[in-house]
Amino acid sequence: MEALPKTIAKINDVDIIVIENGQKLVPIKPICEALGILPQGQIEKIKNDEILASTIQLSYTVGADGKEREMFCLPLKFVFGWLFTINPKNVRVEAQESVKKYKLLCYEILYQNFADHTTFLEQKQKATQEQIDRVNEVRSTFRNAQHIVRQETNRLNSLKSLTFEQWLANNRQMTFDFMREAEAPVAALAIAVKQK
Incomplete structure (x- = not known):
């Protein structure tokens, strides 16, 4: 099946593409070139990574010059984690600030992912306890009301x-x-x- 590239982002005016050939793959080389880092060094780093090594693969895609080439690619869902491992000091000067911002964003998202769950549980526990207290209060009021109704009914019967x-x-x-x-x-x- 022929690979169908689709631009999903731009880094330093370089198109970052996804190859849709049954799965979404992102070529590594264009990203490395946009950041000013050596593609081969990143490919080696990926191959030595315990998790990413099993995901990298070769796929054919059409380059910026219109020629079809075989490129190392990562599945789209792993690209963001790989980008997080890139040291801003190792990229082109004009890309350093963007890489730093990206890493800060990743830290924030990771924090939210785990902290939000804790916050949810804390809020749920607090709201649940408040509702338990309210239910107990209503039950107490209901029991008192039942007692009053019984008393008043007895008085009514006595009056009758x-x-x-x-x-x-x-x-x-x-x-x-x-x-x-x-x-x-x-x-x-x-x-x-x-x-x-």
């Missing part, structure tokens, strides 16, 4: 069972202050009234 005689005994008044006393339902009071 209030007799004419009890009303007379209460000086013909329909005041129910006596029904509001804690733990003193009307039924108990009615018994006391009858015993007078």
